[in-house]
Amino acid sequence: MRLTPRSNLCFSLTLLLFVWSMPAKAADPEPVDLVVYGGTSAGIAAAVQAKRMGKSVIVIEPSQRVGGLTTGGLGQTDIGNKAAIGGIAREFYEDISSYYQDAAAWKFQRAEEYRGGGQSKTAAGEAAMWTFEPSAALSIYQDWIERDGIRVDYGKRLDRSSLMMTRSLPARIIAIRMESGETYRARMFIDATYEGDLLAAAGVSYTIGREANEQYGETLNGVQTKMAIHHQLRKGIDPYVVPGDSSSGLLPHIDPEGPGEEGAADHRVQAYCFRMCLTDHPKNRIPFHKPEGYQPLWYELMLRNYEAGENAAPWINSGMPNRKTDTNNRLGFSTDFIGQNYDYPEATYEEREAIVAEHRLYQQGLMWTLANHPRIPENVRKQVSRWGMCKDEFEAGNGWQDQLYIREARRMVGEYVMTQGNCQGLAVEDPIGLAAYTMDSHNQQRYVDEKGQVRN
Incomplete structure (x- = not known):
């Protein structure tokens, strides 16, 4: 019928x-x-x-x-304008403030010793804490x-x-x-x-990956190599397992297909990582360990990056209460496992678990390498090795969490799609939200440029 x-x-x-x-x-x-x-x-x-x-x-x-x-x-909390935070979200941050007004919350540090973390410092007299x-x-x-x-x-x-x-x-x-x-x-x-x-x-309806600039009349969408100047590798790094020998193959996690056409759409997704909670308190610190299944070749590119002139620890180590941190990606080779998450959005649960496990193995190996490898500059080894995972956070994982930082996956395509124009001031007639941070995308691939060097 x-x-x-x-x-x-x-x-x-x-x-x-x-x-x-x-x-x-x-x-x-x-x-x-x-x-x-x-x-x-x-x-x-x-x-x-x-x-x-x-x-x-x-x-x-x-x-x-x-x-x-x-x-x-x-x-x-990344905040461009605290006044934009309202409703239940602000209630959460006000409850955070109340939580830390209790002296019992300060186990490894006195409240007056804490100066706030990164860009999200709490001003005197604020009802919220960030x-x-x-x-x-x-x-x-x-x-x-x-x-x-x-x-x-x-x-x-x-x-x-x-x-x-x-x-x-x-x-x-x-x-x-x-x-x-x-x-x-x-x-x-x-x-x-x-x-x-x-x-x-x-x-x-939804999409995954990058749209082409032409789809929504943008300039900063799609493949971006000319604008990829931040969190970049040092110049002159050889991409091959045996330097100078292309027959030895590319180092791990370098995309052999190359970046693609500038501004064009592709399937690639910005990199994921774990936002580590670290501590330097001796009684609460778990030293970084060399994980079972450690893959030394995964970090050869990082070692070459240091030998090419890099001399800083590759992290943003923002201070949290009780001598802890929120640690995030920084510089050209860091906690972001670039190019290893493309399948995640549409993957089965079992496939996702494997991707998460590989990200954890990568990041555990990364931290051990930074803290211990003789090819890492001594000042970096000293800086990194004084930190470790926290005994009192994510106890089941020995300080490592299960929640991967899924920066993006599926993105709904609804009746209205927010675009670059909105971020740069194009107003709408019936707004339902207020944004308060800049446009930001982490690296999506590593490739070999026209000079035969590795770039992000």
């Missing part, structure tokens, strides 16, 4: 009522107003707001920890969850092939099923993951 628009609508409503009234399995939760898939900061904030509106809500977190990057090492330990952020989110009676179901991953949708357009999600078998029904669903798995499974 061919469905007319009217019969199609009737069919969809019947399906909706049928699914909504189907007896749930014993393990299935009762239908709610809102299901949030992903317990990131966005997901927790959405759940808090839903509760304030009198709605029933369930948060489904695929891992065993809420908060995403906020509880996963990114304690250095830098924090991962454990402090986790404590606040757990308090919110308890305070508001938010149900969080941990360790449940979406069955990406099993969504119940209405057949009428625009299609709507009726229910989602987990790999573990539970079905969650709700009147509305939010995808608050970094990957956008629910978004993709529901058929929402």
Whole structure:
């Protein structure tokens, strides 16, 4: 039978009522107003707001920890204009301030000794505080969850092939099923993951990689080599395993295909890393270790970069409370595992786990190399080796977290796409948010330039 628009609508409503009234399995939760898939900061904030509106809500977190990057090492809040931070986000930073007003929070440092970290220093008299330990952020989110009676179901991953949708357009999600078998029904669903798995499974339009400049009338999109001047390798570095011998092959993680056409679209995604929480406190420090499976050739390019004149530690080591840090990528060879994440956005769960594990192996090996390798300048070895992972953060991982910094993955293509023009002042008639940071993209590939040298 061919469905007319009217019969199609009737069919969809019947399906909706049928699914909504189907007896749930014993393990299935009762239908709610809102299901949030992903317990990131966005997901927790959405759940808090839903509760304030009198709605029933369930948060489904695929891992065993809420908060995403906020509880996963990114304690250095990048702020261009603090006045832009409002609503539930500002409540979080005000609660951070309250947390550190308790003397018991200062275990490895006195409060008056802490000067703030990086660019996000807290001014005198501010009600908010902008830098924090991962454990402090986790404590606040757990308090919110308890305070508001938010149900969080941990360790449940979406069955990406099993969504119940209405057949009428625009299609709507009726229910989602987990790999573990539970079905969650709700009147509305939010995808608050970094990957956008629910978004993709529901058929929402999205893109991955770089658009061409011509697609949206931009100048800074697509392949960028001429503008790639920051976080760059020293000039003159040979790309081959045996210097000068192309038959020996390229060093690991150099893209043999080259950068592509300037300004053109491609599949490449800006690099991921772990935002490490380090400490230099002797009682809390875990020295960097040489990981099992260490790959010495992965770091040959870095060693050659130092031999070509680099002489600084390749990190941004922003101070957090209790003599800890939020440590991020800096210079031409650092914590970003450039070019090794292209498959991540669309990968299976098992493939993603392997990619995350390889990033961790790379970064653990990187830190050990920086702290110990004789080809690293002595001043860098001394600077790096006084730091280590924290005994009281991410204890199950010996100081290493599970949350990888997914800088970008799937990006929704909606009714309106924010472009370079908006970032540079092109206003919209009905704004829904306020931005407060500059345009920023990390390196996406390494290649051999026309001079036969390695570039980012």
